[in-house]
Amino acid sequence: xxxRTADEAKQRHREILETAARLICARGYEAxxxxxxxxxxxxxxxxxxxxxxxxxxxxxxxxxxxxDVFEEQVLSQVESIADPVERxxxxxxxxxxxxxxxxxxxxxxxxxxxxxxxxxxRNQIDARKKKYVRFLEKTITEATKAGKARAVNxxxxxxxxxxxxxxxxxxxxxxxxxxxxxxxxxxxxxxxxGLVPVEAR
Amino acid sequence: xxxRTADEAKQRHREILETAARLICARGYEAxxxxxxxxxxxxxxxxxxxxxxxxxxxxxxxxxxxxDVFEEQVLSQVESIADPVERxxxxxxxxxxxxxxxxxxxxxxxxxxxxxxxxxxRNQIDARKKKYVRFLEKTITEATKAGKARAVNxxxxxxxxxxxxxxxxxxxxxxxxxxxxxxxxxxxxxxxxGLVPVEAR
Numbered sequence: 001x002x003x004r005t006a007d008e009a010k011q012r013h014r015e016i017l018e019t020a021a022r023l024i025c026a027r028g029y030e031a032x033x034x035x036x037x038x039x040x041x042x043x044x045x046x047x048x049x050x051x052x053x054x055x056x057x058x059x060x061x062x063x064x065x066x067x068d069v070f071e072e073q074v075l076s077q078v079e080s081i082a083d084p085v086e087r088x089x090x091x092x093x094x095x096x097x098x099x100x101x102x103x104x105x106x107x108x109x110x111x112x113x114x115x116x117x118x119x120x121x122r123n124q125i126d127a128r129k130k131k132y133v134r135f136l137e138k139t140i141t142e143a144t145k146a147g148k149a150r151a152v153n154x155x156x157x158x159x160x161x162x163x164x165x166x167x168x169x170x171x172x173x174x175x176x177x178x179x180x181x182x183x184x185x186x187x188x189x190x191x192x193x194g195l196v197p198v199e200a201r
Numbered sequence: 202x203x204x205r206t207a208d209e210a211k212q213r214h215r216e217i218l219e220t221a222a223r224l225i226c227a228r229g230y231e232a233x234x235x236x237x238x239x240x241x242x243x244x245x246x247x248x249x250x251x252x253x254x255x256x257x258x259x260x261x262x263x264x265x266x267x268x269d270v271f272e273e274q275v276l277s278q279v280e281s282i283a284d285p286v287e288r289x290x291x292x293x294x295x296x297x298x299x300x301x302x303x304x305x306x307x308x309x310x311x312x313x314x315x316x317x318x319x320x321x322x323r324n325q326i327d328a329r330k331k332k333y334v335r336f337l338e339k340t341i342t343e344a345t346k347a348g349k350a351r352a353v354n355x356x357x358x359x360x361x362x363x364x365x366x367x368x369x370x371x372x373x374x375x376x377x378x379x380x381x382x383x384x385x386x387x388x389x390x391x392x393x394x395g396l397v398p399v400e401a402r
Contacts, residue, residue: 028231085397112371113314140396149396155379156387157396159372160365167364170313178356186357193402194395195341195350195358196286201399 016041016051017065020058021106029059029116059114060121066103066111067128073098075135084143085192088136088161092191093184095165100172100180108169133158161191217242217252218266221259222307230260230317260315261322267304267312268329274299276336285344286393289337289362293392294385296366301373301381309370334359362392 020037027036034055038048052058074094081087099108117125136158143149149157164187172180221238228237235256239249253259275295282288300309318326337359344350350358365388373381 028229030229030232088396143396147398148401150394150398152391152396153379153383153387156384157391159368160388160391163364163366163368164361165364167360167368171360178354182354183357186354187361190353190358190361190395191391192395192397193351194391194393195289195344195353196393197348197351198399198402200349201394 013051014065016048017058017062018104018107021062021104021110024059024062024114025106025109029055029114056117056121059110060117060125062107062110063114063117063125064128066107067125069102070095070098070132071128073102075132079135083148084139084146085148087139088143089188089192091136091139092161092165092188096168096184096187097180099165099168100174100183105169108166112166112169133162136161164191214252215266217249218259218263219305219308222263222305222311225260225263225315226307226310230256230315257318257322260311261318261326263308263311264315264318264326265329267308268326270303271296271299271333272329274303276333280336284349285340285347286349288340289344290389290393292337292340293362293366293389297369297385297388298381300366300369301375301384306370309367313367313370334363337362365392 016037019040020032023032023036023040032055034048035045037055037058038045041048043051052061074091077094078087078091081090111125133155137154140149140152140154140157144151144154168183168187172183178186217238220241221233224233224237224241233256235249236246238256238259239246242249244252253262275292278295279288279292282291312326334356338355341350341353341355341358345352345355369384369388373384379387
């Protein structure tokens with residue numbers, strides 16, 4: 001396969017995952033059939049099975065696709081930043097823009113609201129999510145040890161970070177009053193500096 | 202009806218809503234029948250219809266129950282606190298403990314993840330949620346005007362608050378390493394004072 005063709009195949013596969021994600025979110029996983037997904041992709045059922053293994057495996061693939069894009073566009077971009085506070089800042093900014101632009105809202109919903117996966121598939125996704133929590137905890141601990149962060153509970157701080165970032169898909173609108181870049185700046189500023197001004201402490 | 206009997210009826214009604222919430226979360230709304238809910242409540246179908254109108258109305262009732270308890274145990278407890286920063290602090294603490302103890306996790310999931318409601322029912326719940334966002338924005342603006350909060354975007358700060366609080370149902374475990382009271386204290390501290398120590402700014 002030439003690089004061009006491999007890229008096209010990857011792009012086609014992503015389109016199938018995005019289309020399936022939208023259907024599953026709109027109708028529910030149980031109520032969505034492989035035939036529905038094939039129709040929405042403009043494929044025959046046999047044509048769709050050329051791209052996917054089963055409906056359950058497709059759900060796992062949507063989640064892995066979400067985690068792949070996250071690791072590619074967020075985690076791997078910031079891991080090498082030497083200063084732990086700058087690492088957190090860049091990480092939060094990139095993760096917020098991923099939530100607002102990186103893929104459809106439905107991929108986020110499937111990644112964070114779908115408990116339909118069971119067994120090994122579920123453990124695989126949970127392990128990938130946990131890796132991110134550990135990265136945040138480690139970075140926060142490193143910042144504290146360097147005197148650049150207060151002595152907070154790193155788990156609580158990691159989930160404060162994640163809650164601020166991931167709740168955004170529930171309220172952000174592309175045509176809303178606040179640009180996503182302003183949301184990213186505002187969230188980073190609040191996470192690092194808090195609400196109360198220094199002189200009022 | 203005597204007060205005792207009215208209280209018992211209210212309690213029974215809450216139990217039905219909690220049981221229905223658990224079933225709907227486990228099986229999905231479409232896949233859960235009124236018969237399933239009746240069975241789980243130890244009622245006949247006719248007996249259940251004595252308590253509820255329809256499956257759709259039951260979903261609306263679960264959400265209204267969630268919002269009722271929230272308004273009773275959080276919003277109405279803090280609205281009269283004069284100092285806006287103390288109002289935010291008490292509000293976050295109470296809301297976190299409501300998420301960890303106030304009702305089943307399934308009620309939270311239905312309140313924040315179920316988009317199954319349509320039309321007027323959906324608008325009703327959205328309006329109740331929006332009222333909380335407006336309360337937070339107004340309190341943050343008031344704190345800024347009083348010189349007790351930095352000049353942040355009140356919408357971004359309100360959703361930072363909500364994300365920190367509401368993401369907790371996704372990771373908190375009753376038998377986990379961190380007590381919910383410590384989570385509440387830690388989140389309030391981060392929201393008000395941020396991660397970075399004053400001397401490092």
